[in-house]
Amino acid sequence: MSALPSMPGKSRPAATEAYDVVVVGAGFAGMYMLHRLRQQGLSARVYEQGGDVGGTWYWNRYPGARCDVESMQYSYSFDDELQQEWNWSERYAPQPEILKYAKHVADRFKLRSDIQLNTRVDRAEFDESGNLWSVTTSDGKTATARHVVLATGCLSNARMPDIKGLGDFKGKVYHTGHWPHEPVDFTGLRVGVIGTGSSGIQSVPVIAEQASHLTVFQRTANFSIPARNAALTEEERDSFRANYPEIRRIAREEMRNGIVQEVPDRGALDDGDAERRAKFESRWAKGGLTFMGVYNNLVFDKAANDTAADFVRGKIAEIVEDPQTAKLLQPNDHPIGSKRICIDTDYFASFNRPNVTLVDIKSDPIQEILPHAVRTSAREIEVDALVLATGFDAMTGSVAKIDIRGRNGQTLNQKWAEGPKTYLGLMSAGFPNLFIITGPGSPSVLSNMIVSIEQHVEWITDCIAWMRDHDLVAIEASRDAEDKWVAHVNEVAHATLYPQANSWYMGANIPGKPQIFMPYIGGVGLYRQICNDVAAKGYEGFAMTAAEQRQEMAAS
Numbered sequence: 001m002s003a004l005p006s007m008p009g010k011s012r013p014a015a016t017e018a019y020d021v022v023v024v025g026a027g028f029a030g031m032y033m034l035h036r037l038r039q040q041g042l043s044a045r046v047y048e049q050g051g052d053v054g055g056t057w058y059w060n061r062y063p064g065a066r067c068d069v070e071s072m073q074y075s076y077s078f079d080d081e082l083q084q085e086w087n088w089s090e091r092y093a094p095q096p097e098i099l100k101y102a103k104h105v106a107d108r109f110k111l112r113s114d115i116q117l118n119t120r121v122d123r124a125e126f127d128e129s130g131n132l133w134s135v136t137t138s139d140g141k142t143a144t145a146r147h148v149v150l151a152t153g154c155l156s157n158a159r160m161p162d163i164k165g166l167g168d169f170k171g172k173v174y175h176t177g178h179w180p181h182e183p184v185d186f187t188g189l190r191v192g193v194i195g196t197g198s199s200g201i202q203s204v205p206v207i208a209e210q211a212s213h214l215t216v217f218q219r220t221a222n223f224s225i226p227a228r229n230a231a232l233t234e235e236e237r238d239s240f241r242a243n244y245p246e247i248r249r250i251a252r253e254e255m256r257n258g259i260v261q262e263v264p265d266r267g268a269l270d271d272g273d274a275e276r277r278a279k280f281e282s283r284w285a286k287g288g289l290t291f292m293g294v295y296n297n298l299v300f301d302k303a304a305n306d307t308a309a310d311f312v313r314g315k316i317a318e319i320v321e322d323p324q325t326a327k328l329l330q331p332n333d334h335p336i337g338s339k340r341i342c343i344d345t346d347y348f349a350s351f352n353r354p355n356v357t358l359v360d361i362k363s364d365p366i367q368e369i370l371p372h373a374v375r376t377s378a379r380e381i382e383v384d385a386l387v388l389a390t391g392f393d394a395m396t397g398s399v400a401k402i403d404i405r406g407r408n409g410q411t412l413n414q415k416w417a418e419g420p421k422t423y424l425g426l427m428s429a430g431f432p433n434l435f436i437i438t439g440p441g442s443p444s445v446l447s448n449m450i451v452s453i454e455q456h457v458e459w460i461t462d463c464i465a466w467m468r469d470h471d472l473v474a475i476e477a478s479r480d481a482e483d484k485w486v487a488h489v490n491e492v493a494h495a496t497l498y499p500q501a502n503s504w505y506m507g508a509n510i511p512g513k514p515q516i517f518m519p520y521i522g523g524v525g526l527y528r529q530i531c532n533d534v535a536a537k538g539y540e541g542f543a544m545t546a547a548e549q550r551q552e553m554a555a556s
């Protein structure tokens with residue numbers, strides 16, 4: 001391993017180790033980052049707070065947890081042997097299988113020797129004179145690195161709701177995003193699930209089968225499409241494998257969200273009622289996220305969006321037998337798709353079971369949790385266990401937990417107090433040599449995450465190698481480029497219906513969090529092109545510091 005040129009100058013902070021790159025997090029982003037850095041001949045250390053690799057798939061092990069992107073596409077593409085050999089069992093792999101895959105990748109590419117598990121990164125401070133980061137970890141050690149890469153994940157900071165009395169509850173309390181590693185059995189228990197986002201919607205049907213009674217506390221009804229999950233046949237796997245080069249290329253370059261699907265050539269209002277209904281029916285029967293891709297204007301045009309929303313509301317009314325419950329389950333306060341659409345297996349049908357009750361906490365809010373019950377304004381519901389499916393401090397939450405100090409001692413939290421600001425989602429001005437994978441300002445959570453992760457990792461490692469080859473010791477986003485990018489991200493978002501929902505994309509689920517649309521809606525293909533053009537122009541919009549420059553500064 002060749003470490004980047006070691007720079008003279010101000011004395012470094014006491015360090016146990018020095019690396020070219022410190023990577024925070026060993027999920028899919030951190031693991032591929034390490035692999036790619038090694039290929040470039042760079043030394044790296046990955047710190048992971050969990051007890052194993054896998055990131056969000058290590059923590060989110062609640063009943064029914066599955067990816068909402070099909071496994072043959074939600075998988076690494078960087079190694080052909082890996083994609084040819086791995087056998088996904090189902091259309092949407094369950095969480096244990098995705099975690100197994102992550103562990104397999106760690107072993108297959110011998111990554112573990114450079115991954116330190118059970119170790120949180122608490123602090124990272126930039127030394128301006130040495131152009132080095134000093135990283136302090138929860139084991140009390142400090143390491144230095146030229147670059148720090150935040151591979152901290154977008155949905156990794158589980159959010160506990162602030163409900164009065166929660167701490168006094170006498171039964172077990174679980175958060176879907178921080179599920180225990182030992183088996184949880186709800187058999188014979190009265191269970192309350194709070195929250196009806198993707199995690200709630202996936203877990204309700206499974207918990208309903210075990211619990212003696214399940215009460216679902218719903219604040220906002222959500223749109224959900226059937227997953228139509230099924231075992232993958234050998235023919236289906238083979239067809240992907242034979243066509244992988246083209247499938248991956250299309251996902252990267254031509255698909256807005258990095259998921260290969262049919263691309264419509266028309267809007268919802270271009271078809272008559274009967275034809276439109278037939279198309280919605282066909283996508284509903286097919287199941288999955290691609291429902292939103294049936295027409296090309298569902299995220300732009302409210303009238304078009306209404307046709308899809310009405311169709312799904314109609315389906316809910318068909319499935320749910322009790323008309324009052326069906327009405328409560330029909331979302332009516334946001335356009336379909338403006339909150340991440342959910343993919344379920346028998347969610348709505350669960351409410352036909354005699355042991356499942358829906359409580360609408362918008363009209364009848366939870367007042368407090370009692371030792372053995374949930375008390376709403378109107379009633380007291382006895383429960384033995386509580387499942388909080390209340391989501392995450394998304395996209396910025398895990399970054400905010402680290403005390404990151406850039407130029408002039410400014411913290412990233414101070415800088416992002418009014419909302420995250422980045423150039424291309426990759427770097428933030430004032431924080432040289434600090435990269436973010438799938439950060440705010442990049443397509444990230446609006447895309448197939450693995451497609452976005454691979455693109456970011458490759459761009460970042462190419463950039464670091466380029467710097468080494470050009471004897472450069474620092475890269476930093478310029479304020480001007482950053483301001484223009486933030487304005488562009490906003491402009492694109494506001495041309496769509498997305499900002500109309502109080503979603504975690506907007507930070508709206510966290511009280512006090514600035515409400516800014518965080519991911520970039522321009523699509524992964526366009527975004528990749530922009531990133532490639534920036535690199536081709538010698539990293540336009542980034543300021544670089546040469547090694548001699550730094551030495552001159554130290555001498556003067």
Ligand code: NA7
Pocket residue numbers: 155161162163176177194195196197198199200218219220340361389390391392504509
């Ligand atoms: P989400 O999508 O943020 O859903 C959280 C749910 O919890 C949502 O229904 C919230 O209602 C509800 N919630 C949050 N706080 C409270 C309180 N205090 N009281 C009652 N209800 C509350 O998180 P998920 O984990 O389901 O999914 C996150 C992503 O993971 C998902 O989009 C997929 O990409 C995978 P609200 O809508 O805020 O009224």
